Amino acid sequence: MQKKVIVIGGGFAGLSAAAYLTSKKYKVTLLEASPKLGGRAYSFLDKETNSIIDNGQHILMGCYYYTLEFLSLIGAKENFSIQKRLEVNFVKEGFRVFPLKGFPFIYPINLMVGLLKYDAIGLADRLSLLKVFFMLPFLSHYRFSNINIKEWLEKENQSQNVQDAFWGILAVGALNTSMQKASAKIFIDILKQIFLKGNKAATIVLPKYGLSESYCKNAEEYIGKNGGEIILSEPVEKIVISEDKVTEIHSSKKVFLDFDYVVSAIPAFALNRIIDDENRINIPDFKYSSILNIHLWLKENKIPEVFFGLINSPLHWVFNKGTHLNIVISDANELVNKSDEDKIKVVKDEMKKFFLLDSELITGYKIIKEKRATFIPSNDILDKRPSQRTQIKNLVLAGDWVDTGLPSTIESAVKSGKVAADLIISRS
Ligand SMILES: Cc1cc2nc3c(=O)[nH]c(=O)nc-3n(C[C@H](O)[C@H](O)[C@H](O)COP(=O)(O)OP(=O)(O)OC[C@H]3O[C@@H](n4cnc5c(N)ncnc54)[C@H](O)[C@@H]3O)c2cc1C
Structure with missing residues (x-):
């Protein structure tokens, strides 16, 4: 018999879970609190200027493998432009532009040459930067779970110049926090993902249109075409757990009793508000x-x-x-x-x-x-991210904050949605 799944939340995580589940013929009902899909990544029409604008520019990368696969599944990959090779222009005061780009040689020589030619920093700094890249494959992230990025770079004798003109920009861009707060461990993992996985991994991927047009519309159509239902403006107010199962989902409009599984794809603070047994999930106190x-x-x-x-x-x-x-x-x-x-x-x-x-x-x-x-991916929080499988048998967690091994990004959200779907599929 067709299994029924309630997905709570319509951001990247919920849409990814719903799309993968409907692709395997699960009967999905997705409940979203707001009147639109997309969560933290959406666009809207600004009436004053009559232009479509994003709530925030989102940058994806070639190493967002789960995201690119999800975009292909829902038929939205064409809505994103993918660089052939890494190319980013950095700028200093006075409109002085310093390109950082991969060259058309064989990987990884092309990236090495790119770094060597990045003249926003002096030659000695570029050589010390390259030294870190040569070491990267041999760094085990376990050694770095007690230090922050700044401490790691100081140990590697990276000058203030190279920190300002390279590492800092990369760290703040990828982790949205300062090098003093972010864990060196997660940063080293990201560097490996970006720079050690081939040419494409380091490229920048950007939506061609507003975010909602670029993926929400396709996701909605895909889920609908496969028999799923998306209900907007209907927040879940309570997840009722009895013994070791979710037995009721209370939305603002009704009580859902008929389902086999529930995927929670909402942020940690939102889940904390609606779950009546939060201690069995141990939601960490994220900053x-x-x-x-x-x-x-x-x-x-x-x-x-x-x-x-x-x-x-x-x-x-x-x-x-x-x-x-x-x-x-x-x-x-x-x-x-x-x-x-x-x-x-x-x-x-x-x-x-x-x-x-x-x-x-x-x-x-x-x-x-x-x-x-x-x-904030600080050392004290990373080990506390909960696993997607919970003690509550029919409840699976998703969202960029669960233990995906990735920072708080689209890739983490989409991966969590796919893993949630796979867990349910393997259980049924
Ligand atoms: C301005 C900005 C820029 C960013 N830039 C980047 C970037 O460049 N690259 C990148 O990879 N990442 C970026 N991110 C992070 C990225 O947007 C998030 O990691 C990702 O969108 C999280 O998706 P999610 O599905 O886990 O959560 P969310 O997007 O938060 O989705 C959760 C959904 O659940 C809904 N919800 C909450 N409570 C309930 C409830 N009780 N009942 C029903 N629904 C509920 C919410 O309305 C929301 O739609 C950025 C984020 C922001 C805000």
């Missing part, structure tokens, strides 16, 4: 990092490239969207609580310094704050 996205409309947009990483600036990335610029400020816990005037002043000052952009050219802006954008 979160904010991300600020500031969209700028200009009279005249002369900034040429698609995107830039900024060296030594409170602004981290600038994406040129044609109609406007999308400025990303990661690890923004401090700035997020300042007034909008203060935030815009920082943006105007930095855009002037880095891109020589006259603030008179700015015709409008929109600030989007995501206070709990990602959890």
Whole structure:
């Protein structure tokens, strides 16, 4: 008989679980609290400017294997552009641009040459950077579970210059927190994923359209076509557990009694609120990092490239969207609580310094704050991430925060959804 699964949450994790389950003919009902899918990764129409904008620019990478497979499954891979080879332009004050790119030689020589030619840092720094890359395959992450990234880099004699112009940008971009807070262990794992897995792994993958058009629409169609049902604006208010099973799911509108399995694909803090037996799951007390996205409309947009990483600036990335610029400020816990005037002043000052952009050219802006954008991957929290299998027999956990071995990213969310689906399939 067709097994019934309730998936709670319609972000990347819930959509991935639902898509894989419906592909194997499970009868899925997905309950989403908000009126839209996508969770922390969505786009919307900004009525003032009549443009589609993302809640935050999302960067995927060639090493997002689970995500790329999921996008293929739902027919959305075409909505993403994948670089042929790594190419990122970094910029210093005065609009001085320093490309970091993979060359068309055989891997890994192409990446090594790319690093050697990255002249945002001096030659001695580039050589010391390369030394770390040569050691990378031999580093066992267990040795680094007690130190943070900064401590690791100091041990490896990485100068302040190379930390500012390379490691810091990579760490804050990938982990959305400072090098002092993030675990060296998870960072080394990511470096291996990005730089030791072939040419494609290090490439940047970007949505071609707004995020919701790029994947939510396809996921919704795929799940619907395979017999799944998506119910929006219907938050789950209670998960009732009796003995070792979930027996009831209370949404804002009804009580669900008829199901075989439940996938929780909501953030840790949201699950804590609705589960009546949280001690059997041990949800850790995550600390979160904010991300600020500031969209700028200009009279005249002369900034040429698609995107830039900024060296030594409170602004981290600038994406040129044609109609406007999308400025990303990661690890923004401090700035997020300042007034909008203060935030815009920082943006105007930095855009002037880095891109020589006259603030008179700015015709409008929109600030989007995501206070709990990602959890902080500190050493004390990584070992506490719960496994997806729980003591409650018919409940499986998903979400970027469960123990996927990956930081709080789309890849972690999608992987967790796939693993949740596989666990259910293997049990039935
Ligand atoms: C601004 C920003 C930029 C980011 N940039 C990147 C990036 O460049 N690269 C990258 O890989 N990652 C990035 N991330 C992280 C990435 O967005 C997340 O890791 C990923 O989207 C998490 O997906 P999820 O499904 O686990 O959780 P969520 O996206 O949080 O989805 C959970 C869903 O559950 C719903 N929900 C909550 N409670 C209930 C309830 N009681 N009942 C029903 N539904 C409920 C929520 O409404 C939500 O839709 C960024 C995040 C932000 C905010």
